[in-house]
Amino acid sequence: MSQGSQTALTGPVMCIVGARPNFMKMAPILRALAAHQPPLASLLVHTGQHYDQGMSHQLFEDLGLPRPEINLEVGSGSHAVQTAEVMRRFEPALDEHKPSCVLVVGDVNSTLACTLVAVKKGVPVAHVEAGLRSWDRKMPEEINRVLTDQVADRLYTTERSAADNLLREGVAAERVCFAGNVMIDSLLANRDKARSAADTLRAHGADPALLGHPAGYAVVTMHRPSNVDDAVTLRSLLEVLREVSTRLPLVFALHPRTRSNIDRFGLGGLTDPARMVMLPPQGYLEMVGLMAGATMVLTDSGGLQEETTALGVPCLTMRENTERPITVEQGTNTMVGRDPAAILQGVTDILEGTGKRGRVPELWDGRAAERIAADLWHWLRAGAA
Structure with missing residues (x-):
């Protein structure tokens, strides 16, 4: 845990969503936090980065996500404007609720913005879907991924190559946990409802x-x-x-x-x-x-x-x-x-039937969120000791 981090387990896990891909990743995590024994309290923050609030509402309904306790209502804008506005509006919420940690997913602007606010205030950050790299710095998402991984405290990966990427970038192995893919948790949980x-x-x-x-x-x-x-x-x-x-x-x-x-x-x-x-x-x-x-x-x-x-x-x-x-x-x-x-x-x-058949990768089994919740509990407890 980074120097200056607050004492763990003193507040909820503050879970950040901002755009469509985040919703599918966060839904199983929130369920897993609640189902963990003992449960981990969570607080859902929607930055409002997604421009289509009607679509956001439908996705929350489809995925069984609870209504967010906090909606920052940031809206669209350039990357600079959107990132800055998320940071400006997120800081008071962080100060008010004093979370044990901030949990971010994926690679959207909200992911990086909330991470920067948290780490500068000494609040631990966990990044789900860490270590993925396209090696294309022209992609805004790549910048968000790289910077978030550099300053986050706990990094959950979806595939083993992600840990190699992080190690090459100087991220200590003890900060990394191979948990599997929470996107697939949502897919398997909802396939029969499609x-x-x-x-x-x-x-x-x-x-x-x-x-x-x-x-x-x-x-x-x-x-x-x-x-x-x-x-x-x-x-x-x-x-x-x-x-x-x-x-x-x-x-x-x-x-x-x-x-x-x-x-x-x-x-x-x-x-x-x-x-x-x-x-x-x-x-x-x-x-x-x-x-x-x-x-x-x-x-x-x-x-x-x-x-x-x-x-x-x-x-x-x-x-x-x-x-x-x-x-x-x-x-x-x-x-x-x-x-x-x-x-x-x-x-x-x-x-013509000669295309890839493929196979399902390791730990894409619908239980990634359970593994994240279990590891997060032990990690926060160790930080509080």
Whole structure:
């Protein structure tokens, strides 16, 4: 525990969520803290970083998350503005509630912002999903990951290679605990509750008969600035997706950023409504149902790389790198970048049955949150001794 840390076990574990990926990771952790014997008191803080409060509400409902005790209502903004505003609004909450530690997940701006406030005030920080690296410093998430791991006190990893990354960066091995993947805890807990793909299409006025294509269907998500903020790149990707749609229908869950840029760049003509179902952002249970029934997923999302591996669904990742290499080495994920030929070859391989089958990685067993709660209890007790 870092020098100056407050005495442990004097207050709740302050759990931070800010954007959509955090919700899936935090839900099983909160349940595990409550179920631990003895229970660990928790206090949920929603920074309000996620721009769509309606979608946030639906995700809380889908995941069985309690309503947050504190909502900082930060909203959107540039990375600098958003990070600074989270810090400004989080500090009084930290001072008021005097937590035993702050627990952060993932790599969004709220993760780093709350970590910085806590460590500067001597409050221990635990980081769940530590040590993942894309080695691409142009990704804002990579900066958040690296900096959070450098100053956090307890680091929980999802795959063994993450510990090697941390050791190379000078993080002491005794600060690191291999716990498994809490994202998969949520997936396994909710798979039976997932909404069917047909029901999801009906809810948005689309014909579910599309799903009965002989080749099945593919799910598409795309939101990263490197893919959607440049007109030439976005046009190229939409053109190749249009070609893919001649082989099997696509269900495209459109991120608001992507939809806005399609409109801004005048690229709407590249989306064929007969073969490409364009949906608004979907709830968690809808996305699980769509993925579970898909022939393949094409995405630039980190979380979907993990979820498809756990579901055994082939995934083509339209990025040049990944911070989740285990999904490539052991799972169903293939990196195809933004090269149209590589994307089309990946689709061909899957349709011809030569794509990756993969396996579920070590400790992706639905019990990662239990291991985190047990370790956190012992770690905080040791800090209080």
